[in-house]
Structure formats: structure tokens, C-alpha cells
Amino acid sequence: MKAEFWHQRWQAGEIGFHKHNYNAHMTRFIDLLGIEQGDNVLVPLCGKSLDMIWLRDQKFNVTGIEISPIAVADFFAENEIEHEISKHAWGKAYRSENLDILCADFFDISPSDLPHTDGIYDRASLIALPESMRPDYVKHLAGLIPDTTRSLLITLDYPQQEMDGPPFSVSENDVNQLFSELFIIEPIYTEDCLVNEPRFQAKGLSRLDERVFLLTKNIP
Numbered sequence: 212m213k214a215e216f217w218h219q220r221w222q223a224g225e226i227g228f229h230k231h232n233y234n235a236h237m238t239r240f241i242d243l244l245g246i247e248q249g250d251n252v253l254v255p256l257c258g259k260s261l262d263m264i265w266l267r268d269q270k271f272n273v274t275g276i277e278i279s280p281i282a283v284a285d286f287f288a289e290n291e292i293e294h295e296i297s298k299h300a301w302g303k304a305y306r307s308e309n310l311d312i313l314c315a316d317f318f319d320i321s322p323s324d325l326p327h328t329d330g331i332y333d334r335a336s337l338i339a340l341p342e343s344m345r346p347d348y349v350k351h352l353a354g355l356i357p358d359t360t361r362s363l364l365i366t367l368d369y370p371q372q373e374m375d376g377p378p379f380s381v382s383e384n385d386v387n388q389l390f391s392e393l394f395i396i397e398p399i400y401t402e403d404c405l406v407n408e409p410r411f412q413a414k415g416l417s418r419l420d421e422r423v424f425l426l427t428k429n430i431p
């Protein structure tokens with residue numbers, strides 16, 4: 212997906228992926244990251260997700276990365292969070308108490324742009340990317356984080372031929388192929404969620420599973 216695709220989506224307000232409640236898998240499984248209050252959680256391709264508010268409220272320090280200036284500005288305005296903006300070679304940093312968003316292309320961010328990452332939360336981020344971009348995403352993500360860092364990954368798995376992404380289908384097999392070289396993979400939970408997703412029913416999907424994985428960056 213080119214950046215322009217996402218800029219247009221945000222411009223047109225076509226953001227069906229944005230939820231108005233906290234993700235139930237995140238609240239249920241976040242402890243598996245093994246992180247403590249004051250630790251830093253990275254949220255790649257964060258949109259204006261309210262999950263970042265929940266993570267901050269658990270006393271984690273949150274750093275999101277998001278390419279759309281509309282998403283980032285909306286996040287701080289809609290949640291009435293005071294912030295400061297600074298310019299960088301890769302874009303702009305929006306910084307507030309315990310919650311920063313780097314408005315940038317994820318692939319332009321280096322480890323030195325981030326605090327030490329203690330955990331990752333990936334909901335609708337990997338699955339926003341087409342198959343051809345996913346290996347680079349995984350490689351870049353692994354390069355941003357210290358060894359042994361854990362990630363909570365939430366994917367959708369459906370017959371790809373029944374619908375064009377995004378969101379793209381990412382099966383357990385896909386996760387194994389993408390991550391097994393650099394991460395230990397633990398499938399945590401699978402939920403048949405088609406019944407709760409009228410917008411995907413309307414697109415004709417016959418099956419939709421939401422999958423949760425715990426990934427641990429493995430020292431090669």
C-alpha cells in the first residue's frame with residue numbers, strides 16, 4: 212500500500228478500522244508482554260487508536276508511529292491531549308505526557324528515534340500491508356527493538372479471494388513464515404468473529420477468524 216492510499220483514506224474519512232472501544236484481546240492478553248509500569252510500548256501504524264490511551268492509562272509510556280498527519284492531529288484533538296510538536300528529518304514528533312506519536316513513514320524510523328522498546332502492540336498494522344510489504348515490515352520491526360522484546364500481534368484470517376484488502380488475511384501459516392526466522396511464535400487465541408462484523412459479512416466473507424499471537428524476538 213503506498214502512502215498516498217492511506218492519505219486518501221484519512222482525507223475521505225474512510226476509516227472503518229478505527230474502533231471506539233478498547234480492543235478486548237489487548238486488555239485480556241497485555242500481561243503476556245511481561246512489561247511493567249513505566250516500560251515503553253511501541254505501537255506501529257497506530258492510526259488514532261484509542262488503545263494507546265488505555266496503554267498510557269496502565270502507566271506504560273507509549274510511542275506510536277503513523278504516516279497520516281490527519282490521524283495524528285485528530286488523535287490529540289479528539290482526546291484533548293496537550294502536546295508539543297517538533298520537526299525531524301523523517302517528519303514530526305507529537306509529544307505529550309507518556310504518549311508520543313511519530314508522524315512518519317514507519318520504514319524511515321531508526322532505533323535512535325525511539326526509546327528502548329519493552330513491548331509491541333500490533334493490531335491492524337501488519338494486516339494493513341499487502342503480502343509484498345510484509346517481509347520488510349517484519350525485518351524493519353525486528354531492527355527497531357532489543358532482543359527478547361515481545362509483541363502482541365492481532366491478525367485477521369479469511370479466504371483472501373473473497374475480498375480485497377486491506378485488511379489483508381494473515382493466517383497462522385503466514386505468521387510462521389514471516390516471523391519464525393527472527394521471533395519465537397506462540398499462538399494465543401483464535402475467535403470466529405464474522406458474526407460480530409456486519410461490514411465483512413456484507414462483503415461476502417464466508418469465514419473470518421481473529422488470531423492473537425505472542426512473538427518474542429529471538430537471539431539468533
Ligand SMILES: C[S@@+](CC[C@H](N)C(=O)[O-])C[C@H]1O[C@@H](n2cnc3c(N)ncnc32)[C@H](O)[C@@H]1O
Pocket residue numbers: 214217218228229230255256257258259260276277278279282315316317318334335336339377
Ligand atoms: C488499518 S489502520 C490501523 C490503525 C491502528 N493500528 C488501529 O488499530 O486503529 C493502518 C494504519 O497504518 C497507517 N500506515 C500505513 N502505512 C504506514 C507506514 N508506512 N508508516 C506509518 N503508518 C502507516 C495508515 O495511515 C493507517 O492509519
